Amino acid sequence: MLLAPLLAEETGIGALGIDVGSLIVYLINFGVLLAVLYFFAYKRVLGMLDQRSGRIKESLEEADRVREESQQQQASMQQALNEGRQEGQRVLVEARQMAERYREDQQASARAEAEAFKESARDEIRQERDAALEQVRRQFAILAVTAAERIISRSLDADAHKDLIDEVLTQGGALSSSEGSSGG
Amino acid sequence: MAQSKILLPVVGIAGLLMLTGLIIGPVGAALFQGSAKEAFLPVPEVHLAPQTVFHLGGFAVTNTLLSAWLTTIVVLLLFVGGTRKMQVVPARFQNVIEIFIEALYGFMAGVVGERFARSFFPVLATIFIFVAFNAWIALLPIYPTVGFFAEGEHHITTHLLRSAGTDINMPLALAIISFVFVEAWGLKVHKVPYLRDFFRFGGIFNGIIKMKPGAVFYGAIDAFVGLLELISHFIRLLSFTFRLFGNMLAGEIVLFMVTFLVIFIAPLAFYFLEILVGGVQALIFTGLTLVFGLMAVTQHDEGHEEHAAEGAH
Numbered sequence: 001m002l003l004a005p006l007l008a009e010e011t012g013i014g015a016l017g018i019d020v021g022s023l024i025v026y027l028i029n030f031g032v033l034l035a036v037l038y039f040f041a042y043k044r045v046l047g048m049l050d051q052r053s054g055r056i057k058e059s060l061e062e063a064d065r066v067r068e069e070s071q072q073q074q075a076s077m078q079q080a081l082n083e084g085r086q087e088g089q090r091v092l093v094e095a096r097q098m099a100e101r102y103r104e105d106q107q108a109s110a111r112a113e114a115e116a117f118k119e120s121a122r123d124e125i126r127q128e129r130d131a132a133l134e135q136v137r138r139q140f141a142i143l144a145v146t147a148a149e150r151i152i153s154r155s156l157d158a159d160a161h162k163d164l165i166d167e168v169l170t171q172g173g174a175l176s177s178s179e180g181s182s183g184g
Numbered sequence: 185m186a187q188s189k190i191l192l193p194v195v196g197i198a199g200l201l202m203l204t205g206l207i208i209g210p211v212g213a214a215l216f217q218g219s220a221k222e223a224f225l226p227v228p229e230v231h232l233a234p235q236t237v238f239h240l241g242g243f244a245v246t247n248t249l250l251s252a253w254l255t256t257i258v259v260l261l262l263f264v265g266g267t268r269k270m271q272v273v274p275a276r277f278q279n280v281i282e283i284f285i286e287a288l289y290g291f292m293a294g295v296v297g298e299r300f301a302r303s304f305f306p307v308l309a310t311i312f313i314f315v316a317f318n319a320w321i322a323l324l325p326i327y328p329t330v331g332f333f334a335e336g337e338h339h340i341t342t343h344l345l346r347s348a349g350t351d352i353n354m355p356l357a358l359a360i361i362s363f364v365f366v367e368a369w370g371l372k373v374h375k376v377p378y379l380r381d382f383f384r385f386g387g388i389f390n391g392i393i394k395m396k397p398g399a400v401f402y403g404a405i406d407a408f409v410g411l412l413e414l415i416s417h418f419i420r421l422l423s424f425t426f427r428l429f430g431n432m433l434a435g436e437i438v439l440f441m442v443t444f445l446v447i448f449i450a451p452l453a454f455y456f457l458e459i460l461v462g463g464v465q466a467l468i469f470t471g472l473t474l475v476f477g478l479m480a481v482t483q484h485d486e487g488h489e490e491h492a493a494e495g496a497h
Binding site: 015016017018019021022023025026027029030032033034036037038040041042044045046047048049 | 232233234243244246248249252253256259260263264266267268270274281282285286289302305306307309310313314348351352353354356357358360361429
């Protein structure tokens with residue numbers, strides 16, 4: 001039934017309804033549809049898609065940039081912090097060294113002072129002793145002179161004389177022994 | 185539990201409807217009344233050619249042409265209306281249109297790459313949209329129900345609207361557009377050397393000049409291959425036309441027949457099938473044009489290198 005019109009002599013392929021007029025109308029119709037859709041739909045939508053993807057790209061780049069910046073900032077902050085810490089450390093060490101040095105200086109000067117003080121004390125003592133000795137010696141001489149005077153003024157009693165000398169000598173011996181112990 | 189409670193009555197009603205349809209349809213009529221002519225619905229008439237609805241200054245306006253115009257108007261309303269106030273953050277309907285266009289564009293860009301997708305897109309998208317919407321709109325109930333009675337007849341003999349895909353002029357027009365644009369893209373990219381692929385007589389002339397029968401033989405084969413290539417491009421016209429025409433016409437006939445035979449429920453399955461077929465045919469038409477376009481703009485160079493290599497032998 002379907003094949004009959006196709007095979008029929010006068011209808012043949014014409015039974016399919018191929019018609020140049022309709023064909024042209026379909027072509028024009030498509031052209032109009034294409035033109036209107038192109039200008040009023042595709043351009044808008046694709047433009048919008050481009051715009052949107054551009055904006056997304058832009059904001060992604062912006063985000064990247066901001067992140068990089070913040071990283072840099074953080075790094076520089078860290079660096080500053082490190083530098084500060086190192087500086088503090090250095091100052092601390094320096095201060096400690098300075099204190100150490102100061103202490104040593106102080107110690108040394110104190111020691112030197114003490115030494116000097118001791119020395120001067122010793123000198124003084126020596127002088128005092130020498131002076132004392134000198135005085136003793138002088139008194140001893142005076143004593144000797146006094147003894148001599150007494151000897152001379154008294155009689156020439158031999159025993160008395162001898163006692164006197166002994167007495168003086170004992171005094172002198174006591175002095176010299178006391179001198180010997182203090183000189184040591 | 186709840187699902188099975190709903191499912192059972194639905195299946196029961198559907199079964200009853202189908203049974204009723206069968207009884208009042210041609211099968212029941214033939215069984216109980218002795219003649220299928222007594223059926224509830226008239227026997228569908230299959231027309232290959234579209235029918236003229238009215239004449240417009242000597243030009244016969246057919247029902248398929250009216251349908252094509254309806255499709256065009258609907259598509260324009262949807263797409264131009266949907267993109268009238270474009271916003272970066274899309275509103276609901278704009279979003280639907282955008283997703284549709286973006287998906288189409290993504291499909292094309294995936295096949296031919298961004299560069300060619302830009303130039304291919306308008307034509308191919310229009311082909312896709314027109315074919316798909318034409319097929320889908322033709323599934324509306326006004327298509328089989330609105331029409332004109334011929335004198336003395338009690339059923340519709342001329343429908344007001346008929347799917348444009350069933351009019352061979354529409355697929356043919358699209359095939360011509362596809363063909364013209366594919367060749368135009370090829371020419372635009374490769375200029376005149378594009379035509380060299382079809383007219384390969386250089387081998388023969390070379391052979392004759394060098395007096396080598398072997399070279400003449402290979403040259404003749406090469407010329408024949410070129411001729412085949414040329415014919416294959418024109419064959420595309422036919423394959424494009426009849427693929428779409430055949431599918432659309434077959435869909436229409438199947439729907440008519442199933443509706444005539446069972447009346448209720450069963451046609452639904454075929455309506456779903458036709459929705460699928462409309463999309464698939466649109467995709468095939470677009471996809472093939474896309475691939476042919478890609479072949480025209482890219483593989484040409486490789487073909488020439490091969491050709492040159494063969495010529496060096």
